[in-house]
Amino acid sequence: MRFIYTKAFAIFSGCLVLLAFLVFLQVQGWLDPVRNVFLQSPRPVVYIAKGVSRPVKSFFSSLFQLRKIAEDNSRLKTQNIELQQKLVGYDESKRENETLRKELGFAATAKYSLVACTVISQDFFGSLDALVLNCGSEQGIKEGNAVISQGYLVGRIVYVGKNNSTALLATSSQFSSDVKLSNTGAEAIVTGSFGSGLELDRLSQNNPVEKGWLVVTAGINPAIPKGILVGEVGEPLSAENDLFKKFTLLSPINFSGIEFVFVAKP
């Protein structure tokens, strides 16, 4: 037991006491100044490294994905034409809807405002499925707010500091949110699948569902506005005699390469 009288043990104990003090500050919510210093100090290095790596990454990824880019281009052109045709019909429905709302005196559907945030850090350890963002309570962000990227739900705010916040990615196994099928309005739950994707669960066996149908947030949780795209229904994961239907949910978002997001404030 002589090691407890050594200088190393004294320094180690001092470090533990300092750490315990920082934990106390975190629990009390007073750690923001320290957090800001640690988050901002490597930013110049990050900026330079990203500036150097971005063109290199872009060059090599274009090179390896030329064939896929050509196939995607052809598929998207066809999809674009189909969507334009649908849009004409939707415009007509929207005009009719507005007219009817005016006549019946319905209040307009509440809209949400978006706060643009930069991702400071992602996938730092490779396992936590969390994003650290450069906006916090000063920008009006609150715990539970939805995080959106390219129009799709990518996560939820789990911690809010003064000028930064942490978001749990939708692919995390600890993420879940209420959703509904945009075609039928049937409600279900979306959960993360250990960092690799999304799953649509708890869909009643009575509800019809087909591959390719869009899934949006249901708005049951007041912190997450309804109507935010989550993904498309994929392959079935459940059997016919299971209590609920379960499907994979395909999102076009590359969850490992998110650089900018919007936080939806209801």
Added chain:
Amino acid sequence: MKTLIYIGIIIVFCGLQAALVPLIGVQGQVPNLLMLLTLVFVLDKTNNDYLFVALFCGLFLDFYSGAFIGTFSFPLLVVSFSASWLLKYVLAVEINMKYLPLILAVFMAGFYFSIVLFSWAAFRLTWSVSFLPWNIIKEGLFAGFIYNVLFLYPMYVFVGQLRLFMDKYITREYLAR
């Protein structure tokens, strides 16, 4: 002066971990430069600088991963101290390059286990809203070890050169004053 150099190097490695390392991730596995930096400092039996490096590397890991404070810093401190004590007083072997993978494997096993334990404890105490699942040990330890061992030797050489530089220019200059 030595402290400032250590802090500067930790900041540079943290920046590289945030900006460059995610680009070379394979199936969610990335090398952990800050953990490797701490491990290499632990191998030096002549001083206690590893404790300072472990504390700051752990704090950067905590803040940059969005985890509850202490999730990485506490395990890194404890595992570093334990590893140093074992190497100095129990094993008493001369550290050379051929032992590095074995030391890394044991260090990583202790580190991963402690992280999961601490994050679970913080979650149970309602300090944290999420925790690291136990399957990161099952799925991440072996793959993470292979990836980290590729960066371990360059890190060992780098820290060796850094110590030579500091002994030659910093320590002597400080003593000369």
